[in-house]
Amino acid sequence: MLIDVVIAGLTLGSIYALIGVAFVIVILATGFINFAQGDFMMAGAFLFLTLRGMDVPDLLAVPLIILLLAAAGGLMERVAVRPFWVKEYDPGKIIIITLAIGLLMSNLVLQAYGGRPLRVEPLFGGAAIGVVRAGPFAASFTQLMAMGTVALTMLLLAAFFKFSMTGVSLRAVMVDRDTAALMGVSIKRTVLLAFVIGAGFAGLAGMLIAPLTFARWNMGLIAIKAFAGATLGGLYSVRGAVAGCVLLGVLETLIAGFVSSAYRDAIVYGILIAVLLVRPEGLLAPRQAARVG
Amino acid sequence: MSSPAVAPAHAGGEDAKSFLLSPRRRSGWQVGLLIAGVIALLLLPLVITSNYQMHLVNFVAIFAIVAFGLNFILGFTGQLSIAQAAFFGIGAYTSALMTVRLGVGFWIGLLAAGLVAFLVALVIGPLTRLRDIFFAVATLVFGEAVRLIAVNWVDFTNGPNGITGVPRASLFGYVFRTEFQFYYLILAVLVIQFILTVRLTRSRVGRAMVAIRFDETACTSLGIHVARYKTLAFAFACLFAGLAGSLYVHLVRFISPESLTFFRSVEIIVMVVVGGMGSLAGPYLGAAVVVLAPEYARVLNEYRIVVFSAAIIVMLLVAPRGLAGILDSVASGTTRAARAIVQRVRR
Numbered sequence: 001m002l003i004d005v006v007i008a009g010l011t012l013g014s015i016y017a018l019i020g021v022a023f024v025i026v027i028l029a030t031g032f033i034n035f036a037q038g039d040f041m042m043a044g045a046f047l048f049l050t051l052r053g054m055d056v057p058d059l060l061a062v063p064l065i066i067l068l069l070a071a072a073g074g075l076m077e078r079v080a081v082r083p084f085w086v087k088e089y090d091p092g093k094i095i096i097i098t099l100a101i102g103l104l105m106s107n108l109v110l111q112a113y114g115g116r117p118l119r120v121e122p123l124f125g126g127a128a129i130g131v132v133r134a135g136p137f138a139a140s141f142t143q144l145m146a147m148g149t150v151a152l153t154m155l156l157l158a159a160f161f162k163f164s165m166t167g168v169s170l171r172a173v174m175v176d177r178d179t180a181a182l183m184g185v186s187i188k189r190t191v192l193l194a195f196v197i198g199a200g201f202a203g204l205a206g207m208l209i210a211p212l213t214f215a216r217w218n219m220g221l222i223a224i225k226a227f228a229g230a231t232l233g234g235l236y237s238v239r240g241a242v243a244g245c246v247l248l249g250v251l252e253t254l255i256a257g258f259v260s261s262a263y264r265d266a267i268v269y270g271i272l273i274a275v276l277l278v279r280p281e282g283l284l285a286p287r288q289a290a291r292v293g
Numbered sequence: 294m295s296s297p298a299v300a301p302a303h304a305g306g307e308d309a310k311s312f313l314l315s316p317r318r319r320s321g322w323q324v325g326l327l328i329a330g331v332i333a334l335l336l337l338p339l340v341i342t343s344n345y346q347m348h349l350v351n352f353v354a355i356f357a358i359v360a361f362g363l364n365f366i367l368g369f370t371g372q373l374s375i376a377q378a379a380f381f382g383i384g385a386y387t388s389a390l391m392t393v394r395l396g397v398g399f400w401i402g403l404l405a406a407g408l409v410a411f412l413v414a415l416v417i418g419p420l421t422r423l424r425d426i427f428f429a430v431a432t433l434v435f436g437e438a439v440r441l442i443a444v445n446w447v448d449f450t451n452g453p454n455g456i457t458g459v460p461r462a463s464l465f466g467y468v469f470r471t472e473f474q475f476y477y478l479i480l481a482v483l484v485i486q487f488i489l490t491v492r493l494t495r496s497r498v499g500r501a502m503v504a505i506r507f508d509e510t511a512c513t514s515l516g517i518h519v520a521r522y523k524t525l526a527f528a529f530a531c532l533f534a535g536l537a538g539s540l541y542v543h544l545v546r547f548i549s550p551e552s553l554t555f556f557r558s559v560e561i562i563v564m565v566v567v568g569g570m571g572s573l574a575g576p577y578l579g580a581a582v583v584v585l586a587p588e589y590a591r592v593l594n595e596y597r598i599v600v601f602s603a604a605i606i607v608m609l610l611v612a613p614r615g616l617a618g619i620l621d622s623v624a625s626g627t628t629r630a631a632r633a634i635v636q637r638v639r640r
Contacts, residue, residue: 080610091371093613095373
């Protein structure tokens with residue numbers, strides 16, 4: 001029982017990590033948040049459902065949706081967000097406009113697909129394979145595939161950060177925007193890139209999580225938990241965000257399994273508020289790394 | 294990189310010039326306009342024919358109070374709270390529970406609603422130390438937590454079914470039976486809030502709050518306790534959200550967690566954005582549009598959130614000063630045109 005719960009938590013946590021990392025990249029590179037992050041995740045799940053309905057094979061649908069959403073994220077930054085940080089910096093308006101874009105997406109989906117949660121069959125014919133056992137450990141193919149995909153994505157991200165010039169410049173902006181700008185890194189391009197990566201990651205997360213939790217128009221709220229996880233990790237590094245999100249995923253499933261499933265979300269939110277009140281720099285972060293206050 | 298602003302945070306040129314934040318004294322015509330406005334509001338029920346219309350006007354006034362509070366903190370200390378519906382709900386539940394379960398009078402419920410909302414805001418006050426985006430997320434999460442408590446703590450809040458049979462408002466034995474009578478009660482709170490806010494903006498405290506909006510670091514160096522002022526501004530806005538919640542619950546005589554969802558908080562933000570951020574009249578215009586539009590166009594009701602979120606996007610990109618800004622430029626355009634004509638005639 002405990003092992004099953006922990007495995008389920010690890011799966012959930014690793015999917016949170018995708019969104020948490022997207023949050024951290026956008027926050028560190030730009031100084032603000034994309035409030036539509038969760039709704040890009042929802043869009044990923046519903047686009048996948050739609051393409052499935054059109055008999056598009058998963059192997060084609062998954063990369064297609066990631067590219068599509070990444071492009072949408074870039075478009076959103078260019079059209080709706082840029083006016084509020086290039087000419088004059090107005091975080092309030094950025095928050096409101098990204099929030100509105102997210103709401104527009106989720107409510108259009110509500111109108112088109114209705115409010116019922118929709119079942120999504122596991123990716124890549126996972127239903128046929130079912131459960132994989134190894135000693136006391138048992139995990140469904142969907143769970144293993146989700147964890148594996150996230151691990152692979154993180155490796156690719158690490159390689160991108162380390163070996164490509166674009167990745168290095170993105171990392172430079174995340175560490176120190178002003179100095180990076182002086183060194184000739186284009187801030188506009190980097191902010192755009194952060195939004196593109198964020199939206200792409202969110203889309204992938206949506207396709208991974210939908211078979212586990214069903215697809216629903218308001219599933220974007222899950223992003224709050226990814227944010228909570230990233231905050232636990234300190235919002236100062238990609239690695240911290242991954243650790244925090246995985247930790248939160250396990251914590252959340254443990255709470256649901258052994259404490260109260262009705263209060264699961266309230267407890268998770270309470271943890272986030274407590275962390276922000278008491279240690280806004282995050283539990284896993286070194287003391288001086290505060291960037292939140 | 295302690296200051297994460299992409300560009301230097303020379304915040305809100307627009308707001309600074311606006312009437313609300315203007316440091317100059319009131320001129321004669323402004324006072325005149327205000328008095329005319331209050332008289333118009335007092336006489337408004339005379340032109341309203343049906344109970345239903347009056348009901349809608351009461352809704353506009355109640356939500357205008359909440360929106361005005363949000364506009365105040367947004368314009369002053371630059372905090373965007375996505376939890377105003379939660380504070381509205383805290384007020385409504387406080388008042389409903391006290392009058393239904395404890396049987397206390399309406400006015401105690403009303404005062405308690407404001408007080409509890411104020412105290413809760415003070416308790417989560419340290420959140421105001423967070424940077425803009427994190428404050429927004431923290432309030433969003435707080436609002437969701439409040440809603441989940443209202444849904445799940447069935448013994449206390451009666452869960453998703455909500456609380457029914459809330460008594461009518463009454464003061465010193467006078468019962469507010471009709472929508473028309475109730476209107477004056479809401480109007481009183483609205484006017485008190487307006488006057489207190491305007492008085493506050495012209496006081497030392499208000500000037501400190503404006504200064505915080507422009508440069509927190511400089512304020513700290515001048516000995517202004519930034520965190521304290523931000524918390525105070527936030528709690529002040531929440532106090533009135535709580536009072537509005539109490540008025541709502543005694544008007545509708547029912548409250549359920551439906552009234553404190555994330556979407557309700559967003560609607561309050563829509564009111565402020567559509568009406569015009571940082572302007573005195575903005576929240577009132579915005580509340581009128583957001584409450585009345587869906588009543589008169591059924592399509593709008595069905596696609597409520599779709600239309601509202603599209604409205605936010607369009608407004609921010611095309612007319613960031615909202616309806617108040619549009620009216621303002623129309624007015625000044627007309628004045629300029631009139632002046633030009635006068636000059637031409639003189640010549």
